[in-house]
Amino acid sequence: MIGEPSPLVIAHFKCADNKFCPDTNPDGKINFGTAENHLMDDEMLEMVNQPLSFSAQHIHYGQLHGIPSFRVAIAGFMEEILKISDVNPDNIVVASGASAILESISMSLFEDGQGLVVPTPFYTGFIHDFSTRFNVKVLQYPLSPHNNYELEIDGLKKVIEKAKKDGIIVRAILMCSPQNPLGITYSDRKLEQIIQTAKEYNLDIISDEIYARSVYQGQFKSMLEIGKDYRQHIHFVYGFAKDFVLSGFKTGVFYSENKELVSAVQEIAYFHPVSNHSQRFLENLISNRTWCREFTRKNKTRLFESYTMITDLFESRLDIKIIEANAGIFVWADFSNYMEDQTFEAELKLFDKIFNECHVSIIPGQFFKSNTPGWFRVCFAQKEEYITTAVKRLEKKLAQ
Numbered sequence: 548m549i550g551e552p553s554p555l556v557i558a559h560f561k562c563a564d565n566k567f568c569p570d571t572n573p574d575g576k577i578n579f580g581t582a583e584n585h586l587m588d589d590e591m592l593e594m595v596n597q598p599l600s601f602s603a604q605h606i607h608y609g610q611l612h613g614i615p616s617f618r619v620a621i622a623g624f625m626e627e628i629l630k631i632s633d634v635n636p637d638n639i640v641v642a643s644g645a646s647a648i649l650e651s652i653s654m655s656l657f658e659d660g661q662g663l664v665v666p667t668p669f670y671t672g673f674i675h676d677f678s679t680r681f682n683v684k685v686l687q688y689p690l691s692p693h694n695n696y697e698l699e700i701d702g703l704k705k706v707i708e709k710a711k712k713d714g715i716i717v718r719a720i721l722m723c724s725p726q727n728p729l730g731i732t733y734s735d736r737k738l739e740q741i742i743q744t745a746k747e748y749n750l751d752i753i754s755d756e757i758y759a760r761s762v763y764q765g766q767f768k769s770m771l772e773i774g775k776d777y778r779q780h781i782h783f784v785y786g787f788a789k790d791f792v793l794s795g796f797k798t799g800v801f802y803s804e805n806k807e808l809v810s811a812v813q814e815i816a817y818f819h820p821v822s823n824h825s826q827r828f829l830e831n832l833i834s835n836r837t838w839c840r841e842f843t844r845k846n847k848t849r850l851f852e853s854y855t856m857i858t859d860l861f862e863s864r865l866d867i868k869i870i871e872a873n874a875g876i877f878v879w880a881d882f883s884n885y886m887e888d889q890t891f892e893a894e895l896k897l898f899d900k901i902f903n904e905c906h907v908s909i910i911p912g913q914f915f916k917s918n919t920p921g922w923f924r925v926c927f928a929q930k931e932e933y934i935t936t937a938v939k940r941l942e943k944k945l946a947q
């Protein structure tokens with residue numbers, strides 16, 4: 548419901564009010580709940596603190612869906628860095644965050660009550676973005692830990708068929724690759740099969756690729772590139788919050804070759820544009836390809852180190868297994884051994900215990916619509932001392 552902050556938001560601000568610092572607040576809260584990357588803060592601050600030059604046009608109203616030079620820079624970035632061919636800057640819309648973009652799609656692409664199929668566990672914001680203000684029916688396709696969260700095409704089809712039987716018009720499939728919260732990328736083959744399914748049922752695909760440059764093992768390939776012959780129906784979502792650690796800059800990117808949809812999303816950008824100041828900064832940043840490549844190289848190395856550390860410590864100290872990951876800033880970890888029983892109530896109780904007694908925030912799977920209790924998302928993109936301290940606290944309290 549609008550106006551009621553979610554427990555995740557409450558936990559985020561409680562962490563912010565009493566932040567752990569090894570030197571000045573060693574008992575403070577450690578936030579492994581919010582999907583933010585803190586491994587590259589120094590490198591980004593160096594850029595953010597450099598002076599920017601502006602001309603008069605930048606201090607006045609401009610095109611609210613993104614200043615043209617920024618959209619040209621984004622098109623170049625998508626082509627050269629994300630390896631997406633033939634990107635037309637006129638099809639790009641910039642808005643204040645990927646969330647704003649997702650909501651604009653929900654308003655423009657769907658009629659009231661139409662369905663959107665999404666594999667779960669999924670990023671909790673999807674429900675908010677698609678159904679708080681607009682009545683898109685989010686149809687969950689539950690993946691299971693029993694087969695390592697494998698996305699099976701038959702399962703996907705069953706959800707579409709069932710919705711049709713229930714009289715729901717299914718409009719699109721929403722994919723998130725790299726996936727939040729599982730921290731995995733889907734293979735090209737799997738993405739091809741999903742596109743094939745979309746073709747078969749005449750569906751669009753919304754492809755949230757906000758973690759595209761946070762793949763620390765293996766390669767990223769965009770859905771737009773894999774489904775080139777179906778591009779009219781694939782709508783791409785990106786943002787600067789994750790790969791560029793700029794969650795506070797609230798800048799999201801939309802790309803589609805469906806002209807009608809582009810113009811609708813452009814119109815809606817009027818309500819949540821990005822300041823010209825941020826756009827100028829980001830334009831300079833992504834136009835510096837050498838810097839971009841070096842930043843990402845360092846980021847991936849650090850993500851991989853933190854991933855390895857948390858995985859090893861969880862296994863050796865806590866006997867907690869994770870789903871093997873290769874991308875993103877989180878792991879999906881099985882805490883079920885620490886629950887009184889295998890229920891979602893017990894999962895919530897464990898969340899409270901970990902938050903209030905260990906002063907560590909991790910997010911229970913029920914908030915991601917997990918169908919099996921006991922799984923938590925743990926955001927590990929934090930410096931070594933944060934990880935070792937969190938694990939020590941968990942070890943001390945959970946064993947009791």
Ligand SMILES: Cc1ncc(COP(=O)(O)O)c(C=O)c1O
Binds near residue numbers: 582644647723755799
């Ligand atoms: C998959 C995914 N999409 C969208 C968003 C929202 O991004 P923004 O902060 O740019 O609105 C997030 C943030 O966690 C996310 O993980």
